[in-house]
Amino acid sequence: MDHLLNERLKQIEISGIRKFFNMVADEEDVISLTIGQPDFHTPEHIKQAATDALALNKTSYTHNAGILALRKAISAYNEEKNHLSYDPESEIIVTTGASQAIDITFRGILNSGDEVILPGPIYPGYAPLIALAGAKAVYADTTKDGFKLTKENLLRHITERTKCVVLPYPSNPTGASFTKEELEALVSVLQDKDIFILADEIYSELVYEMPHHSIATFDAVRDKTIVINGLSKSHSMTGFRIGYLLAPAWLAKELLKIHQYNVSCASSISQYAALEALTNGKNDPRVMLEAYNERREYVYERLISMGLTVNKPEGAFYFFPEFPMKEMSSFQLGLELVRKGKVALVPGSSFSTIGEGYMRLSYAYDINTIKKALDRLENFLQM
Structure with missing residues (x-):
């Protein structure tokens, strides 16, 4: 069949x-x-928080977007670490891993025939989700530019069908990351276009000589940017399956509908572990x-x-x-x-x-x- x-x-x-x-x-x-x-x-204190949550019977459904205390912790954490300001009540959704955050984003913004620009080489988890949404992945070759998407390369790949550009930095598989000036160049292209930006920043805590910069810090594109992050890489919590997305309120409200019907909410126990990670484990x-x-x-x-x-x-x-x-x-x-x-x-x-x-x-x-x-x-x- x-x-x-x-x-x-x-x-x-x-x-x-x-x-x-x-x-x-x-x-x-x-x-x-x-x-x-x-x-x-x-870390042991995070595992203990999960154990405590079980002992206290915190095993029921949570708010669809996640427990408010965790959303407040995510907001504070990103303000401190990445200079991002998002309202915990209307602009943050706790997801079942960062992958689910990416999935509901694509399902929320893409229509049949749309195009999404992917800077290649790139993690293989985006293109299938784009295809399932009826859209097309368009690859931009970054091998001659230090594996980074440049202003010129971006302009070559934008068409009337372009709906979104994915910025997965720091990059899996290359380890490349953006400077503030490199992001400014991309902002100059995207700020006046009806194109979403999906900024997958799951490795934002793992940067070396230079600090991490998020394109969502630029006011000119904040209202069209969805930031994806989570605790799998930063706190070694892959099995807890806690990710989150940051988006302007008008968009987060729509994406929450998909999340609600998809998983209802992220695991309650994992959410309490994540709360511990982002408060007492900020420097883990x-x-x-x-x-x-x-x-x-x-x-x-x-x-x-x-x-x-x-x-x-x-x-x-x-x-x-x-x-x-x-x-x-x-x-x-x-x-x-x-x-x-x-x-x-x-x-x-x-x-x-x-x-x-x-x-x-x-x-x-x-x-x-x-x-x-x-x-x-x-x-x-x-x-």
């Missing part, structure tokens, strides 16, 4: 990351640097950031010494080196790395065809694992 399924659904394939992971999962003695998940445990990300930075320096020096072309990440916890094996696809290279080198990286093609020729390396692993994996990678390149 598959002919009865939604035609848009049938055109979507499993994520290239997951497809590759499943193919090599049974290989023996392989060191993996594939997963984009913090290798730190959720610093410990992880220091460790990531040490790993980043080590990995960068090793990759350069191997003769690979690679940009030093400005945020997140990924490298996206270019590989010289042009006679094979990045997927084939990934399989060769696993079978001959006994090390797993994610093929660049998982992040759109623009990522062909690259591989993503996650350094969300302990330093000993990283060292062993890079030794194997170096041996493979010398074969």
Whole structure:
């Protein structure tokens, strides 16, 4: 009966990351640097808050947008950390992970035939949701611009059908991030156009030399910007599934309808854990950031010494080196790395065809694992 399924659904394939992971999962003695998940445990005080919430029977439905105390904490946290001002009662929705926030945003703003500009290479979670909404993903190649969407590149891809541009920075898979001046250039293009901006800032706490800048701080585009964030990366809470979106009140009111019928509300227990994270755990990300930075320096020096072309990440916890094996696809290279080198990286093609020729390396692993994996990678390149 598959002919009865939604035609848009049938055109979507499993994520290239997951497809590759499943193919090599049974290989023996392989060191993996594939997963984009913090290798730190959720801080104890956050886990205790979840335990306390269970003991106090805080297990019922919450307000559709999330408990007000959490929305107030999200507002205060973003004011302090990212200089963003959002009303907790009308401009914040707590979601089941950042992915659900992205989904309800696309379903709320896109109509059939609309176009969404994606700066590639890019995390593969956007295009399927765009397609399910009946719209089209339009990829802008950023490989010649440090993996950042520039004013000129943006202008080349805007058409009369453009409804939204996605700004996923700091970037998965490249680690690229924007300066304030780079954002100003994009604002100059978008401020007078009827185009939404989806700013996915899930890695905003994981930036290194320069501070994180959000395009939503620019008044000229605030009313058309949806900021996506969450606690998975900042507080190592991937399994709690708490994300949130920040949007102007007129838009948040509409998106809340989709959220309400989609999940009713995010997990009550997870919300109380998130409340603890954003109040008493505001500085928890610093410990992880220091460790990531040490790993980043080590990995960068090793990759350069191997003769690979690679940009030093400005945020997140990924490298996206270019590989010289042009006679094979990045997927084939990934399989060769696993079978001959006994090390797993994610093929660049998982992040759109623009990522062909690259591989993503996650350094969300302990330093000993990283060292062993890079030794194997170096041996493979010398074969």
